[in-house]
Amino acid sequence: MLANHPTPPGVTQTQLAAALAAFASSIGDDKVATDAQALADFQDPYQVPGEAMNVPSAVVSVSSVEDVQAIVRIAGEHQIPLWPISRGKNNGYGGAAPWVRGAVMVSFRNMKGIEIDEELGYALVEPGVSWFDLHDAIEAGGHNLVASIVDIGWGGVVSNTLEHGLTYMPYSIDQASHCGFEVVLPDGDLYRTGSGGMTNNPVWPLYKRGLGPTTTELFMQSNFGIVTKMGYWLMPKPEIYMPLWLTMWDDAQMPTVVDALRELMLNGTIDMRPQFANTLIMASMLSARSDWYDGDGPIPEEVIDHIAEELGIGRWNMRFALYGDEAVVDHNFAKLKARFEQIPSVEIVGAKHTKDEWESLPNPHERVQIGVPSLDLYKMAGWSGGDEGGHVDFSPVIPLSAAHAKKAQDLFKSMCADAGLDYLGGMLPINARSTTFINVIPFDTKNPDQVHAAYEHARAMVIRAGKLGYGEYRAHPYFADAAADQFDFNDHAQRRLNETLKDALDPNGIIAPGKSGIWGRRLREAGYPLT
């Protein structure tokens, strides 16, 4: 082992070596790696090269629940922090890097079990299952089912769910398609949530609760355990899928569109997650900034108008869809088109497709909304810096109303302008009543000043938004503690409860320390979070 190999807080090289030897002796030499190549995947690609401090010391590639239990027990004895990672890249939220230097990655890439039940419409998946894997298993089995998926298919079904990640089909509303977790607790005990608490209970993946309190959501965005299996509901294929596009040419109409969207979601006309994005977000998926402008500071309004016209996307653009029987889709399409087109400068188009057409729709956006994954939408990062472009995302949740959308945009836009940055904004509603307001902050990783400014800008936005009562739905590690700090009701009652739970469940503080601003007692006493 190299002398300058990263070690966890308070752990010496010798102690780390002893722990790694114990891991290897328990689950097999071949599952424990410390070489640079094995660790290369577990870095944040959007840091300035060579600058990152949060690098892992080793990766353990588990292949069974028993492996996870063994690793957790040994880590507890040796006080080695573990960072579970299921599949994904998590770009924009810190990548696959651990949040604490020297943590041992627990990689699930070899746990890819999938069981599908067509009659009851669900899959049981292990954490190594990607969106591609799930889609392919459904198709290979010839099931009349479809999974709600994310934009970029390489991510993990379990990890995206655990992070409150957003998908797009009807089951994505409230991010509630999951049902039942199997969890390895910090003491190595095996636990199942909800009805899974009963041996052989067939409603574990069907009913979200059991008898008594339900802990499923306690293991999301958290560090109270490691999820090793999850139920995920699958929707029967609808008779008709109709992808829709709303184009809005007058930038000032955005709040009015938000009110119409809420109305149509509340009355059930639109029953899925739209993606409502401004010109620059859409353009970042289709082109590079340098194609349009190479000045410093934010792109001027007239250039944005030019991009909007050239790409035919408008100043704001909504990707959405209808699903169902043709008669119902026709009724709802006429209703929403009439409602949205009351708003000046708004146009709606769409086309109906039956299931034989879905896999080969030419537009990847239209495939995503019917559960066909690809990597075709992985272009946003190239906006600034090309192949070495990166981005950091700031994503508070606001009410889905004109007043809040305007208030939030006014703040975000002026802060971007003050920082000399382009404003890439978009909304992905949580449900009919609330929406994430995503701000993508792109940068060129070759330009350290730009990278540092982008992260500082994101952190400043988190704090300013917090003063308005808007909280992050998901936080980048760079500002996770600041984001958690905004949750200040009754002098941070949530933090106190989270720490009570953390210390009761994980007294050695080994599972993902720092996740969502929750530090175990041992690291709190050692001065974490570091400032």
Add this chain to the structure above:
Amino acid sequence: MLANHPTPPGVTQTQLAAALAAFASSIGDDKVATDAQALADFQDPYQVPGEAMNVPSAVVSVSSVEDVQAIVRIAGEHQIPLWPISRGKNNGYGGAAPWVRGAVMVSFRNMKGIEIDEELGYALVEPGVSWFDLHDAIEAGGHNLVASIVDIGWGGVVSNTLEHGLTYMPYSIDQASHCGFEVVLPDGDLYRTGSGGMTNNPVWPLYKRGLGPTTTELFMQSNFGIVTKMGYWLMPKPEIYMPLWLTMWDDAQMPTVVDALRELMLNGTIDMRPQFANTLIMASMLSARSDWYDGDGPIPEEVIDHIAEELGIGRWNMRFALYGDEAVVDHNFAKLKARFEQIPSVEIVGAKHTKDEWESLPNPHERVQIGVPSLDLYKMAGWSGGDEGGHVDFSPVIPLSAAHAKKAQDLFKSMCADAGLDYLGGMLPINARSTTFINVIPFDTKNPDQVHAAYEHARAMVIRAGKLGYGEYRAHPYFADAAADQFDFNDHAQRRLNETLKDALDPNGIIAPGKSGIWGRRLREAGYPLT
């Protein structure tokens, strides 16, 4: 104070008196009562008169969150168990009685705050708000909204929600209409779940989560805190409400109807909670057993056939409904009628109503499904014993499939027959994939042998169902420990975690000891649960 006044476990009359004096001195003499009249409401009306051991020592009538915090802190100092009760009768599940003798009731009848937001479609309610109160506040405000409610309007919105209680409209699916709790923790600290963790966050009642783990469901069917406020989503009034009735004359077709129902719920045609009940459940709401039969043992099949014909309800009967635009309702009605009527002996009828008609529909079942509460359905208890009739409910959750419905019914029916009891069975689906299978066991409270046999029968069913992997969705105190005991995965991992959480949050074990089979350390060490 009377010498034989009930006292909590390990607490003397003198210690209890000191605690009650401290309550009175903190929040006011007029809010603390120990007289028989004040305590009369907090008994289980379905016990044999004079036999019940689980009687309260006092009732504290709080009128603010600060009152609750003060009471909880004092109770902790004096080790007095508290039993919160918001409004309801909870008949069939132990009534409003505490589960531990001598507990102090915390009554919320004076906390009846309601705030309604029409634009975003929700109410913020305090625990004293009944279904009548909520309905009346919506109507008084002229809001274009409707609340999904229970069958009997006197219950509390918060307490029903906390118990995983079932309502019937579209928002009732998965019992997920609530969003955001305010909770007084066992140490008296004030806490808000989800986005309520941030001061003035407007999405507290709109987005079910915040940043980090979500604890909302941790406070349901639990004793980890006392909920003092809750967000509850309200649905915009639909253009058309169409109550529907399915009548099935051939008892053997029940499983086939279950499969058709799952198919229609999975594809979204039916989007609410049907009530699918056998002849005797329906008859118990319309008549008394003695109207039909006065022999011992279960009512013979030919008498059930006779009841089915006389009341026109069939051998199984489904109450359900469609909501939405008229064109969509018409399409879905034609679709479900064609599907169900493929099944021999099944008939479907229904009629469309616009909102001016809903409040005055003559059938209370049809009013309930559109949010108009009444007490008209409170007749089930009169099946055996008339005005002194009672019932105990056994309610496991099973997959919504023909095979499971048949297997469960075969077991429940044969156990009822063995016990000489009528079989009153019905299904209230949780969602498209799972259903509660409710067994109502009626008895005459004047007949102690019948009462004892009914409770023993229910407990035996809980244990037999547990062996099949079917768990209770809600448990009567008489068999709550037995019901919790069925959750045995990995040598009762759920119980271990529940106890770890209970002991961390409530080291004095004062909040609702025994609830859902969770006892604090102090009472566990004192030998609870008593056997």
